[in-house]
Amino acid sequence: MSKQIKVRFAPSPTGPFHIGGARSALFNWLFARKVGGKFVLRIEDTDLERSTRESEENIKKALKWLGMDWDEGIDVGGDNGPYRQTERLDIYNKYTEKLIADGHAYYCYCTDEELEAERQALIADSKMPRYMGKCRDLTSEQIEQYKAEGRKPTVRFRVPADKQIVVNDLVRGDVVFESNGIGDYVIVKSDGIPTYNYAVVIDDSTMEITHVIRAEEHLSNTPRQCLIYDALGFERPIFGHISLILGKDHTKMSKRHGATSVDQYRQLGYLPEGLNNFLALLGWSPSGEQELFTIEELIQEFSMDHVAKNPAVFDVDKLNWINQQYMRKLSAEEFFETAKPHMIEAGYMTGDETGEKLEWLKSVVATAKEHISYGAQIPAAVAMYFSDDFGFENDEAAAVLKEESVPTVMNMLFAELHALEVLDGPAVKATFKKIQKETGLGGKNVFMPIRVALTGNQHGPELAEMIPILGIERSINRIKASLEKSGVSL
Numbered sequence: 001m002s003k004q005i006k007v008r009f010a011p012s013p014t015g016p017f018h019i020g021g022a023r024s025a026l027f028n029w030l031f032a033r034k035v036g037g038k039f040v041l042r043i044e045d046t047d048l049e050r051s052t053r054e055s056e057e058n059i060k061k062a063l064k065w066l067g068m069d070w071d072e073g074i075d076v077g078g079d080n081g082p083y084r085q086t087e088r089l090d091i092y093n094k095y096t097e098k099l100i101a102d103g104h105a106y107y108c109y110c111t112d113e114e115l116e117a118e119r120q121a122l123i124a125d126s127k128m129p130r131y132m133g134k135c136r137d138l139t140s141e142q143i144e145q146y147k148a149e150g151r152k153p154t155v156r157f158r159v160p161a162d163k164q165i166v167v168n169d170l171v172r173g174d175v176v177f178e179s180n181g182i183g184d185y186v187i188v189k190s191d192g193i194p195t196y197n198y199a200v201v202i203d204d205s206t207m208e209i210t211h212v213i214r215a216e217e218h219l220s221n222t223p224r225q226c227l228i229y230d231a232l233g234f235e236r237p238i239f240g241h242i243s244l245i246l247g248k249d250h251t252k253m254s255k256r257h258g259a260t261s262v263d264q265y266r267q268l269g270y271l272p273e274g275l276n277n278f279l280a281l282l283g284w285s286p287s288g289e290q291e292l293f294t295i296e297e298l299i300q301e302f303s304m305d306h307v308a309k310n311p312a313v314f315d316v317d318k319l320n321w322i323n324q325q326y327m328r329k330l331s332a333e334e335f336f337e338t339a340k341p342h343m344i345e346a347g348y349m350t351g352d353e354t355g356e357k358l359e360w361l362k363s364v365v366a367t368a369k370e371h372i373s374y375g376a377q378i379p380a381a382v383a384m385y386f387s388d389d390f391g392f393e394n395d396e397a398a399a400v401l402k403e404e405s406v407p408t409v410m411n412m413l414f415a416e417l418h419a420l421e422v423l424d425g426p427a428v429k430a431t432f433k434k435i436q437k438e439t440g441l442g443g444k445n446v447f448m449p450i451r452v453a454l455t456g457n458q459h460g461p462e463l464a465e466m467i468p469i470l471g472i473e474r475s476i477n478r479i480k481a482s483l484e485k486s487g488v489s490l
Contacts, residue, residue, distance in 0.1 A: 004037055005035050005211060006037055007040065007212075008039070008204065009041055009070075010041075010044050010203070011043065013059060014047055014051055014052070016263060017063075019253070019262065021059075022063075022279055023282050024215055025063060026279050027242060027280075027284070031302065032071075033299045034303070040070060041060075042073050042074065043084045043085065044085050044200070045084050046195070058263060060075065080206055089194075092188070092202055093192075096188055096194075105155050105157050106184075107143070107154070109143070118132060131156065131185065133183075157224070157228060159185070160227070161179065163178075164178060165178075165223040167219070167239055169239050169241055182223065182224065197221050197225055201229055204237055205234040211237055211238045211240065213240040214239075214240075215242060215244070219241045242283050243307075244312070246314065265374075268375065268376045269338060269341075273326045274324075277293055278319045280293065281318075282313075284306055285306045287301065320373035324374075332362065332366055335369055338375045338378075342379055346383075349361055363468075366465075367462075367465055371461070384457075388477065388478050391485075401449055401488055402486065405439065406488060410490060412435050416434060416435070417475070432446055447463060453478065454467075454479060456482070
């Protein structure tokens with residue numbers, strides 16, 4: 001085994017890059033960075049029908065957006081390439097020939113129909129479906145007959161009988177499998193393409209991977225892979241199978257639990273720092289009570305010793321809370337840049353604004369900072385600034401304007417606003433205090449009717465930041481329109 005720790009992330013480019021894959025990549029990346037090891041990115045594209053370069057680009061783009069760089073692999077190169085499985089067929093063929101020559105593998109000429117019939121017979125007999133070894137010891141005459149029939153063989157691994165396969169797992173301890181329950185399995189398909197369980201062993205060994213950290217769903221594949229490691233005389237890597245990710249209802253993660261691909265979260269305006277922080281906590285626990293980590297802190301803190309066996313729960317509310325903390329840490333300029341694509345999509349700006357219009361938009365966007373969890377929520381949070389046509393959110397809000405003190409409050413507000421030399425937050429706050437003092441009314445009896453008249457809602461941004469953005473005339477006109485709708489005369 002190589003002295004330097006080396007891990008890999010080896011996705012199949014068969015669709016959008018999902019949260020589960022991103023979590024696996026992150027655990028590998030954090031582990032490598034923690035110990036000064038290498039992180040390899042290779043592509044497992046032997047599913048010829050479903051693999052696409054578009055999906056591969058999606059994976060690379062997502063990893064780069066999340067800040068996960070790789071030391072070896074596609075694009076960056078290295079001493080152990082190629083890094084796409086379909087470009088490594090000659091390498092696999094060399095080891096296949098060795099396995100056959102050493103008696104660890106053989107050609108199988110069974111048809112799909114014969115295999116299905118065998119499977120159904122075993123099921124009918126209440127036995128575990130597995131290949132029963134029909135082609136294990138074919139004579140040369142039988143082989144020639146099959147060839148004459150035009151049958152294209154697969155290559156099967158010859159599974160030893162009565163063997164215990166012990167997988168030493170960083171997360172689960174020793175996991176024991178019995179070889180008698182496996183059956184001889186295909187390692188090369190009839191079209192010459194290796195199966196996953198075969199190619200992954202050759203790749204990991206020739207790329208000197210020391211630790212294989214991957215999802216729990218691969219645990220059942222591991223005994224098959226271990227048998228190939230042993231047959232070829234390869235040293236096994238250290239395995240670590242991380243838990244499944246379940247939805248909040250403890251069922252398998254799916255679209256009903258929220259967005260499932262990394263790119264969807266990027267498009268929704270989540271921050272990579274927030275998503276990384278959340279993903280790190282899916283199945284891993286820090287040593288203390290801290291929940292918010294910079295990427296540097298995650299690297300220092302991460303340990304496979306603290307990875308849990310139990311399934312991780314994807315709680316979108318927790319993700320939103322974590323991301324909100326990172327949104328609030330953005331500078332005004334960074335927050336505006338995060339908002340821009342969503343504001344443009346909503347039609348609230350074009351992206352070409354300059355001067356006063358641009359500064360006004362920045363002021364508007366800034367009002368959303370404390371109230372949203374991700375970028376796509378910003379347009380709804382600032383919609384009130386772009387239309388003076390609104391209704392009351394409910395009967396309770398409408399009733400606020402029926403209070404006896406409302407005309408007095410509004411008349412004083414109009415007079416005080418017109419008298420202001422500078423319209424800004426402190427001036428508006430001083431105006432409210434003056435109204436309270438002169439009327440003897442409590443804060444709620446002053447603020448709430450003004451807010452409802454300005455927005456139709458009982459909750460929202462600070463009035464002291466809202467009125468300067470709307471301006472005096474627009475604020476007064478909105479209030480008068482709301483009072484008129486309520487039948488309130490000044």
